[in-house]
Amino acid sequence: MTTTPVPGGCPAHTATTPVPLGGPAVHTEPQALYRTMRHSYGPVVPVELPGGFPAWLIVGYRELHQVAGDGELFPRDVGLWNQWERIPEDWPLLPMVGRPMPSIYFTAGAEHRRHSEMVVPALEAADPFEIREHCEQLADRLVDGICARGTADLVAEFAEPLPVLVLARLVGFPDAEGADIARVLKDLADGGPGAQEAYGRFGEHMRLLVTAKRETPGDDVTSRMLADPESFTDEEYALDLMAITAAGHLTTADWISNSLRLMLTEDQFADSLAGGHRSIGDAMNEVLWEESPTQILAGRWAVRDTQLGGRTIRAGDMLLLGLGAANTDPLIRQEMAVGGAVRHAGNGAHLAFSYGEYRCPFPAQEIAETIARTAIEVILDRLPDLELAVPAQDLVRRPSAFLRGMNALPVRFAPVQTTGAQL
Ligand code: HEM
Numbered sequence: 001m002t003t004t005p006v007p008g009g010c011p012a013h014t015a016t017t018p019v020p021l022g023g024p025a026v027h028t029e030p031q032a033l034y035r036t037m038r039h040s041y042g043p044v045v046p047v048e049l050p051g052g053f054p055a056w057l058i059v060g061y062r063e064l065h066q067v068a069g070d071g072e073l074f075p076r077d078v079g080l081w082n083q084w085e086r087i088p089e090d091w092p093l094l095p096m097v098g099r100p101m102p103s104i105y106f107t108a109g110a111e112h113r114r115h116s117e118m119v120v121p122a123l124e125a126a127d128p129f130e131i132r133e134h135c136e137q138l139a140d141r142l143v144d145g146i147c148a149r150g151t152a153d154l155v156a157e158f159a160e161p162l163p164v165l166v167l168a169r170l171v172g173f174p175d176a177e178g179a180d181i182a183r184v185l186k187d188l189a190d191g192g193p194g195a196q197e198a199y200g201r202f203g204e205h206m207r208l209l210v211t212a213k214r215e216t217p218g219d220d221v222t223s224r225m226l227a228d229p230e231s232f233t234d235e236e237y238a239l240d241l242m243a244i245t246a247a248g249h250l251t252t253a254d255w256i257s258n259s260l261r262l263m264l265t266e267d268q269f270a271d272s273l274a275g276g277h278r279s280i281g282d283a284m285n286e287v288l289w290e291e292s293p294t295q296i297l298a299g300r301w302a303v304r305d306t307q308l309g310g311r312t313i314r315a316g317d318m319l320l321l322g323l324g325a326a327n328t329d330p331l332i333r334q335e336m337a338v339g340g341a342v343r344h345a346g347n348g349a350h351l352a353f354s355y356g357e358y359r360c361p362f363p364a365q366e367i368a369e370t371i372a373r374t375a376i377e378v379i380l381d382r383l384p385d386l387e388l389a390v391p392a393q394d395l396v397r398r399p400s401a402f403l404r405g406m407n408a409l410p411v412r413f414a415p416v417q418t419t420g421a422q423l
Pocket residue numbers: 068076104105116119123167243244245247248249251252255293294297352353354355357358359360361363364365367368
C-alpha cells in the first residue's frame with residue numbers, strides 16, 4: 001500500500017493503491033479486511049473490481065449515511081458510470097451491477113419514484129397474518145421433506161427455497177410454479193453457463209403472470225400493481241416483479257441461514273434452541289449488524305466531481321456501499337457499547353437494508369422479517385435437537401464479496417414423522 005498523502009484527508013489514512021475486491025480474505029474474514037482498510041485508507045477506500053475496474057468502497061458509517069441520504073448527488077443510476085466503454089459484454093459482475101432498464105431497481109430520480117409509488121403500496125397491502133400463514137405452511141412442507149432422514153443441508157433444503165416460495169405466492173403464482181421460480185433463481189445465483197437462460201425463463205414467468213392477473217385479478221402483489229392508476233408497460237410490470245423477487249430471495253435466505261449458524265454455534269443462543277423466542281430475535285438482529293446479508297451494494301454513482309471522506313470523487317465514479325463494514329465502524333460501535341460490551345438488542349440503526357430513497361422498502365423489510373422469523377421458529381419447533389453435523393470452523397462461506405451467506409449448513413437431528421403436507 002503506498003502512502004501518498006490524500007489532500008484534505010486524515011494523515012494517518014493515506015494509502016492510495018487500490019485494494020483488489022476479491023479473493024478468500026474478503027469472502028471469509030471481511031471484517032478483518034475492513035479494519036485494515038479503515039486503518040490504512042480511512043472511510044472511503046479505492047478498490048479494484050475483477051477485470052481491473054476502479055470503484056470506491058465506503059466503509060465509514062457516517063460517510064455511507066451521507067451518500068445513501070443524498071440521492072441528488074449520488075443516485076443509484078448505473079447509466080452514469082464512467083467505465084461503460086471498457087466493460088466487456090461477459091463481465092461476471094454485470095448481472096449484479098446491472099444496466100439501465102425501466103424497473104424500480106435500475107431507475108433513478110423521478111422515474112424511480114414513479115415505480116416506487118406503485119410497487120411499495122402493493123407490498124404494503126399484503127396481510128401480515130396471511131404472510132405468516134404462508135410461511136408456516138411452506139416451512140412445514142420443506143421440513144417434511146427432510147425430517148424423517150435425520151440429516152439435512154439447511155441452506156439448500158430450507159433457507160434458500162423458503163423465501164422464494166413465499167414471495168412467489170405473494171406476487172400471485174400458484175405453488176406448482178413457485179418451485180420452478182426457485183430453480184430459476186438458483187440457476188441465476190450459481191452464475192454458471194445456465195444463468196443467461198435462467199434469466200430468460202425468469203422474465204417469461206413474470207410476463208405470463210402479468211397477462212394472467214390482468215385477465216383474472218386476485219389478492220396479490222401483481223394484481224395490486226396492475227390496479228394502480230399510473231400506467232406502466234407490461235415489460236415494466238414484469239421487470240418490477242423480477243426486481244421484487246430477486247431483491248428478496250437470497251438476502252432473506254442468508255438472514256435465515258446466518259441466524260441459524262449463529263444459534264447453532266454460540267453458547268449465548270442456547271436458549272433459542274430450547275424455544276426461547278427472544279433469542280431468535282436477538283440472533284436475527286445480531287446478524288443484521290455483524291453479518292449483513294448484503295455486505296457490499298453496487299451502488300451509487302456521482303453526478304459531479306465532489307469530495308468524500310478526504311477523497312476526490314469524479315463524476316461517474318462508482319461508489320460501493322459497504323453496508324457490512326459501516327455497521328462495524330468503531331464510531332457507531334462506541335455509541336452501542338454498554339458496560340464495555342456491544343449491545344445489538346433493540347438497536348435498529350444498522351444499515352443492512354441500506355438508507356435513503358433507494359433503501360429496501362419498509363414493507364419489504366417486514367416481509368423479510370416475517371419469513372426469517374417464522375422459518376427459524378418452525379425449524380426449531382419441529383427439530384428441537386438440531387445440531388451442526390460438522391465442526392463450526394469447517395462451514396464454508398459463499399465465495400462472494402457482495403453477499404454474505406454459507407454454501408451449506410449441514411445439520412443432524414433425531415428423525416421425526418412428517419406432517420403429511422406436500423410441496
Ligand atoms: C434480509 C432481507 C433483505 C435485505 C438484507 C435487503 C436489502 C436490500 C438492500 C441493501 C437494498 C438496496 C437499497 C439501496 O440501493 O440503497 C434493497 C432494495 C430492495 N429490496 Fe430488499 N432486502 C431484503 C429483503 C427484501 C424482500 C423480502 C423484498 C421483497 C418483498 C425486498 C425488496 C426490495 C426492493 C423492491 C428493493 C428496491 C427498492 C428501491 O429501489 O426503491 N427486499 N434491499
